[in-house]
Amino acid sequence: MKVFLVVLNTLADWEIGYITAELHSKRMFADPAADFALVKVGLSDQEIVTMGGMRIKPDIALDALRMGPDDLLLMPGGETWQRPETAPMARYAREQLDQGKRVAAICGATAALAGAGALDERPHTSNAREFLAMSCPAYAGGPHYREQAAVRDGNLITASGLAPLEFAYEVFKLLNVFRPATLEAWFKLYQTREPKYFHALMASME
Template identity: 50%
Template sequence: MSKNIIFMYILNTMADWEWGYITAELKTGRFFKKGIPGFTIKTVSLSKEPITTMGGLRIIPDLSIDEINTQDCALLLLPGGETWMDSCHASILEKAKDCLDKGIPVAAICGATMALASAGILDTYRHTSNDFAYLKKECPNYHGEENFQFQSAVTDGDLITASGTAPIELAYQVFKRLDVFSDETLDCWYQLHKIQDSQYFYKLMQSLG
């Protein structure tokens, strides 16, 4: 796999629960199809200064936004947070546009979907967010009403969006888009985490052959 880096944008107030399923599985590759290695995860922010998540964790970014090399980028991950409507995030939204123009998947959840809406990026993709009425109210530049899907997570081409209450569904869509799990493994992984029935753990292990 020539593109082997997952770039994850990190920001102050970042929602801790929205990205862990994705980074853990893509880094380890423990349930991948045979022969596919795990990815490298690189955190990206406005500067190299530490950010503080919603849960109080301090994370030092690996890179600044201008250091993202799209030639190595397998996915741009945009977790949610409480500050996404601030104008300071314009540069990562431009990078998201660039990625989509180059056929690089972009996955956004919760507040990040609202920022994409405000930037006009959602207008031409089927998408979802936390709540349609709230999206319309808070994002006056949003004109993607006809493409809004009342679902927890949606993939349209290279754009993946999800509600902030759907980190498992977002992870499912990311793994499916990157085609790193077999269909059986992906279904078992999802069922195990969604309904917490231990039978799916054993089915998951069996699916790896």
């Protein structure tokens, strides 16, 4: 299994911090030896700079990306999703969704999906219904918009940029790399900061 992390200039670092830390470290995995890879994919192989100033070199470029049936395309937000040069990535994501592949998008990346027509018939969320309508004049998915922090509809996950924790929870649930008890305790610990969930998390991994 591979998670293909889309890396574009102005990538919103905080929106994927929970996800990348846990997937890279595998510290919460039910099977730390699982065949898994986190692969960074860019529009090209050129280094990008995140919103936080971190420099990231893609592992592969979009034209080399080939997704398998168990893979996931992970799309963080950023300020470049409305630029014409990112349209090929959004089109690729829609094509993969239509083929049954898995895609997860947050914040500005949801607007890119909307612009590609990927949200017109699927339940989804974003920063706000008005955000999608303003960002994408052709957006026709209003009836399917959900006022939730994160929404999963089959092979698609969408989330508000204010909900990186809920986004991570849905991604981990979709990937099924944690034990169910581990995932629930992990989520509750970060959500509530109550010590009992730390103990539950440790117990779930014994």
